[in-house]
Amino acid sequence: MLRMLGFLVLLLPLAASATDAAAITQQGNGKGAAPCMACHGPAGGGMDINGYPRLAGLDAAYLQKQLDDFANGTRANPVMQPNASALSEDERAALAKYYSALPLPAHPAASAAAKPGADGERLATRGDWSRALPACTQCHAPGGVGVGANFPPLAGQPAGYIASQLRAWRQGTRHNDPLQLMQHVAKQLTPQEIDAVAGWFAAQPLPAKGSAP
Structure with missing residues (x-):
């Protein structure tokens, strides 16, 4: 009995942490942080129309x-x-x-802003070495499903969000990338190419529901 009680005590901090995180997503933390779901949706799927x-x-x-x-x-x-x-x-x-533990949505939401086309696919999958521009998928994996802590998934993310981040890298207002890789890449892209790449990734399917990228 004592051993069982000790085991439960060890589990309490983990349970509290999970409960707190779930509560913050729905209610905020009561100390100034708003509910995460207000922008990122009840299941963390994002909000395409607002670019979240x-x-x-x-x-x-x-x-x-x-x-x-x-x-x-x-x-x-x-x-x-x-x-x-x-x-x-x-x-x-x-x-x-x-x-990170939440399952992926079954499919990315349809996006009116997503405009997949030849330029977007070409730059995303092959790059343009005449401009020292690598393919996005060389770091973000085939299909843009992401790799580890430094190269997040792009597939199925809102086109508006992807484009806004590329513009931020290009303008230097975002600069928390490893080795300034994204700043270099984004500066090689024209505004039209940014929209094309963002549209292509937004239209890419996610892995099966319940699996991780």
């Missing part, structure tokens, strides 16, 4: 880095900075784990 990204199934280390960067001002965003700053370090870590 999918969080479900993303790498936990990637998610935590982004939250930490918003909190410390390394990554700028008028919505995310105050919300991440209102979260404790433990809350940011719990949220990252929570969202």
